Amino acid sequence: MDKKEVGLRIEKLKEKIKELNYQYFILDRSEVSEAVRDSLKHELKQLESRFPEYITSDSPTQRVGAVLSSRFAKIKHLTPKKSLQDAFSEEDVSDWLEKIAKLVPGQQITYVCEMKIDGLNVTLHYENGVFVRAITRGDGEMGEDVTHTIKTIEAVPLRLSENVNVEVSGEVYITKEAFKKINAEQVALGLEPFANARNSAAGTVRQLDPAIVAKRNLSMFFYAIDENNLEAPPRRQSAVLERLMNLGLPVNKEFAVCENANEIFDYLKKEQKKRDSLDYEIDGVVIKVNDKSQQQAMGFTAKAPRFSIAYKFPAEQSTTKVLDIHVQVGRTGALTPVAVLSPVRVAGSTVSRATLHNEDELKRKDVRIGDTVIVQKAGDVIPEIVEVLKDLRIGEEVEFKFPKLCPVCDSRVERREGESVTRCTNPECFAQDRERFIHFAAVLDIDGLGEKVIDLLLEHQLVDDLSDIFTITRDELMLLPLFKEKKTTNLLKSIEKAKNVSMERFLFALGIRHVGEETAISLAEFVKEEAQEIRESAENLQVHINDSQHFSIPDLLTIANLLTRDKLEGFDGFGQKVADEILRWFSTEKNQQLLKKLHEAGIHFIQEAEPLSRKLSGKSFVVTGTLLALSREQAKERIRQHGGKFVAAVTGKTHFVVVGQGEKESTKEKQAKKLKIPIISEQEFLKMFD
Numbered sequence: 001m002d003k004k005e006v007g008l009r010i011e012k013l014k015e016k017i018k019e020l021n022y023q024y025f026i027l028d029r030s031e032v033s034e035a036v037r038d039s040l041k042h043e044l045k046q047l048e049s050r051f052p053e054y055i056t057s058d059s060p061t062q063r064v065g066a067v068l069s070s071r072f073a074k075i076k077h078l079t080p081k082k083s084l085q086d087a088f089s090e091e092d093v094s095d096w097l098e099k100i101a102k103l104v105p106g107q108q109i110t111y112v113c114e115m116k117i118d119g120l121n122v123t124l125h126y127e128n129g130v131f132v133r134a135i136t137r138g139d140g141e142m143g144e145d146v147t148h149t150i151k152t153i154e155a156v157p158l159r160l161s162e163n164v165n166v167e168v169s170g171e172v173y174i175t176k177e178a179f180k181k182i183n184a185e186q187v188a189l190g191l192e193p194f195a196n197a198r199n200s201a202a203g204t205v206r207q208l209d210p211a212i213v214a215k216r217n218l219s220m221f222f223y224a225i226d227e228n229n230l231e232a233p234p235r236r237q238s239a240v241l242e243r244l245m246n247l248g249l250p251v252n253k254e255f256a257v258c259e260n261a262n263e264i265f266d267y268l269k270k271e272q273k274k275r276d277s278l279d280y281e282i283d284g285v286v287i288k289v290n291d292k293s294q295q296q297a298m299g300f301t302a303k304a305p306r307f308s309i310a311y312k313f314p315a316e317q318s319t320t321k322v323l324d325i326h327v328q329v330g331r332t333g334a335l336t337p338v339a340v341l342s343p344v345r346v347a348g349s350t351v352s353r354a355t356l357h358n359e360d361e362l363k364r365k366d367v368r369i370g371d372t373v374i375v376q377k378a379g380d381v382i383p384e385i386v387e388v389l390k391d392l393r394i395g396e397e398v399e400f401k402f403p404k405l406c407p408v409c410d411s412r413v414e415r416r417e418g419e420s421v422t423r424c425t426n427p428e429c430f431a432q433d434r435e436r437f438i439h440f441a442a443v444l445d446i447d448g449l450g451e452k453v454i455d456l457l458l459e460h461q462l463v464d465d466l467s468d469i470f471t472i473t474r475d476e477l478m479l480l481p482l483f484k485e486k487k488t489t490n491l492l493k494s495i496e497k498a499k500n501v502s503m504e505r506f507l508f509a510l511g512i513r514h515v516g517e518e519t520a521i522s523l524a525e526f527v528k529e530e531a532q533e534i535r536e537s538a539e540n541l542q543v544h545i546n547d548s549q550h551f552s553i554p555d556l557l558t559i560a561n562l563l564t565r566d567k568l569e570g571f572d573g574f575g576q577k578v579a580d581e582i583l584r585w586f587s588t589e590k591n592q593q594l595l596k597k598l599h600e601a602g603i604h605f606i607q608e609a610e611p612l613s614r615k616l617s618g619k620s621f622v623v624t625g626t627l628l629a630l631s632r633e634q635a636k637e638r639i640r641q642h643g644g645k646f647v648a649a650v651t652g653k654t655h656f657v658v659v660g661q662g663e664k665e666s667t668k669e670k671q672a673k674k675l676k677i678p679i680i681s682e683q684e685f686l687k688m689f690d
Contacts, residue, residue: 003051005394006047006051006054007054008394009047009392010044010054012391013043013047013392014044014058014060015391016040017037017041017060019391020032021060024199029192029199030195030196031195032317032387033196033315033316033317034196034198034283035312035315035316035317035318036318038086038088038315039318039319039320040319041060042086042088071144071208072144072145072146072206073145074138074142074143074145075133075135075142075143075144076141077123077142077143078227079167079227080140080141081121081141082300083303083304084286084308084309084310085304085310086309086310086311088311088314088345089345090268092309092311093261093265093287093309093311094261096287096309099306100289103297103306104294104297104298107294109289109290110257111258111259111264111287111288111289111290112255112256112288113267113268113288114252114255114285114286114288115252115254115255116284116285116286116310116312117171117280118173118196118280118282119173119174119197119198119280120136120171120172120173121137121169121170122135122146122150122169122171122172122205122220123136123137123143123168123226124167124170125166125167126166126167129159129161130158130159130160131151131156131158133145134146134147134149134150146205148210149204149206149207149213149218150205150220151210152210152218153172153218153219153220156220157249159248160248161246161247162247164228164229164230164247165227165228165229166229166247167225167226167228168244168247169222169223169226170221170222170224171221172218172219173201173220173221173280174197174200174201174204174217174218175197175217175279175280176279176280176281176661177279178216178217178218179194180661182200182204182216197281201218204216204218221252222249222250223240223252224240225240230243235292236290236292237292238290241255254274268285271285275313277628282313283312283313284313285310285313286308286310286311287309287310288308289307289308294307295307314346315346316377317375317386318345318375318376319344319372319375319389320341320342320375321341321370321372321373322339322340322369322370322371322373323340323341323342324339324340325362325367326340326407327402327403327407329406329429329432330431331432331435331438332423333423333424333425333427333429333432334358334421335359335402335403335406335407335413335421335423336355337355337356337357337358337361339354339355339356339385341354341375344375346375346383347377354375354383354385355383356385358421358422359415359420359422360420362400362402365385365387365388366390367388367400368397368399368400369397369398369400371392371393372388373385373387373388374386374387406425406426406429408424408430408431409426409430409431412425413425435511436511437454437463438451440509440511441454441469443505443508443509444505444509446469446491446494446495447490448487449491449494449495456480456481457472457480460479460480465597466594467594467597467600470495470498470598471601472495474488501603501605502524502605502607503524503556503605504521504523504524506603506605507520507523507524508520510585510591512581512582513581513585514577514578514581514582515578516648518636518646518647519578519648521640521645522574522645522647523574523582525571525645526568526574527556527559528551530559530562530567531551531559534558534559552599552604552605553596557586557592557596560586563582563583564583565580565583568582568583575649612641613643614642614643615644615688615689616639616642616688617642617643617644618643618644619644619645619656620644620653620656621646621657621685622649622650622654622657622668622672623636623646623658623660624668625666625669627658627682629682630682635685642688650671650672650677651675652675652677654672654675654677655678656678656680656685657669657672657679657680658680659680659681659682660682
């Protein structure tokens with residue numbers, strides 16, 4: 001960017017951050033996540049460090065707290081409250097450790113790591129052991145008097161165990177379960193639900209009516225002792241936490257004393273894994289020098305203590321710029337617009353591309369080349385653009401025109417009625433072939449057969465269809481670049497191992513349109529049930545089907561030749577579109593020949609592991625919302641282990657819809673009510689396995 005663009009960018013960033021800060025701190029709501037605010041502030045800070053001439057006194061980087069609300073009395077803190085400097089990676093933490101070590105040369109430093117509770121910072125005053133006052137952090141010098149609301153929190157003692165004068169600080173938070181109930185009440189009253197637990201806690205603390213606060217079950221963890229008249233005040237942070245507990249103040253017991261960097265990093269990893277299982281929200285870990293005399297020697301910057309740092313867990317969302325938009329062609333011919341991004345860290349990894357799904361999504365979000373966007377990991381795996389920050393546009397952004405021809409083979413593209421996907425009409429399109437090979441190798445878990453190797457095989461014309469993977473010879477592989485004896489041997493072993501595969505995984509690997517992992521499982525069950533009927537039917541004795549223990553590809557072809565739409569649509573999990581695509585795929589001569597060649601190449605169906613029990617036999621489940629005790633994948637596995645079936649869509653044949661956490665009633669839940677299908681909670685679901 002030239003200097004003019006830098007100045008304009010900085011002004012846009014300042015305006016947006018100020019707007020978000022007002023929403024977050026004053027209105028107790030937010031249109032974006034805290035990670036997005038952090039990302040924008042981080043960019044502004046970097047630009048101002050490179051171009052200090054653009055720093056102004058009103059920049060969000062030049063002050064500690066937030067603008068105070070005028071609704072409450074303002075009270076001066078006995079001890080000024082400082083913000084903490086942030087760390088977004090282990091490298092940032094390592095840099096901080098090196099810097100502070102230089103401030104106390106030759107001294108051994110120990111550290112205390114504490115969970116960073118995602119709530120509202122509040123300071124309490126006790127006089128002669130009696131609670132007298134509660135103040136929000138405010139701007140660090142002055143805070144808002146919220147005594148009337150904090151007094152309602154049962155976790156906050158009205159009298160300490162010692163008759164002392166003391167100023168203590170902590171975090172007011174709300175449990176996940178209480179947050180869910182509060183939002184249900186908000187919706188019932190026709191009010192907007194809170195965006196997150198932090199906003200809910202902040203909004204509750206600022207309630208004028210303490211009776212409302214008392215019903216919301218706020219809680220609090222304490223972590224600091226400031227102004228006090230204690231005898232022998234603690235000289236270590238670990239001792240501070242112990243003294244707080246002795247005074248009768250609740251402390252988060254997940255803290256740990258760490259002797260070195262390795263112990264700190266082990267703690268960070270452990271707590272991040274534990275994050276989802278906690279009853280409250282955390283967004284990182286606060287690392288503090290344990291010894292108070294060392295803290296004093298290290299001192300403060302203008303805005304933050306040098307002896308402490310807040311490590312933020314990898315952001316689930318961040319902001320970045322769209323550098324370009326490309327269109328990819330998938331294995332089913334689907335054209336997918338993909339945004340090329342300025343690299344950014346999201347959920348622990350660097351993201352440089354994000355899917356825009358389809359033409360409608362591209363238009364709906366109005367993503368343009370040059371835009372600043374919020375990006376996140378969809379399901380923690382695939383990066384996607386959540387929203388465009390249109391306030392940051394400077395008028396030079398470029399609209400993207402969706403192509404009329406396939407960008408790979410120049411064939412005509414079409415979009416069928418009722419579908420959101422545009423597809424290449426050429427079944428021989430190279431891009432589709434390539435994606436089919438990549439998908440097949442990934443599903444069959446053929447180690448060593450990644451995208452680069454597949455590209456080599458296609459380039460050297462060693463494969464024409466999927467069956468050719470199993471007929472590649474050692475001599476052919478050894479002719480490829482970078483293929484030596486060990487790499488060749490390992491790949492051939494992996495290919496040989498992939499010949500033994502369950503029918504479910506094999507059907508998924510074929511890449512039939514609309515047949516994903518769950519539908520492939522249902523299709524395999526359907527095929528097996530049809531085979532059983534044929535074996536038991538006297539009128540079909542002339543049709544040879546092997547017994548279920550030795551089911552083969554020829555048996556699959558036999559069933560495929562007897563398929564009808566009515567039969568498929570009559571099976572739970574198949575709608576009209578799915579049934580049509582299955583019929584179309586198996587009736588195509590090219591695909592039938594492929595199956596025969598795969599059989600000749602040695603593909604052998606193996607049995608999936610027997611279920612642990614048959615408690616859920618014959619029962620199908622749909623899961624909607626977020627489960628607390630299990631991930632969605634774990635729920636699927638649990639259902640299958642006990643003989644049940646996990647299905648993606650709610651139909652008249654679904655037996656149960658499991659509803660997890662969620663702010664609004666989902667489409668699946670509404671469909672279940674319409675079809676009068678039993679709706680059960682996560683707790684009721686888990687009891688089925690007892």
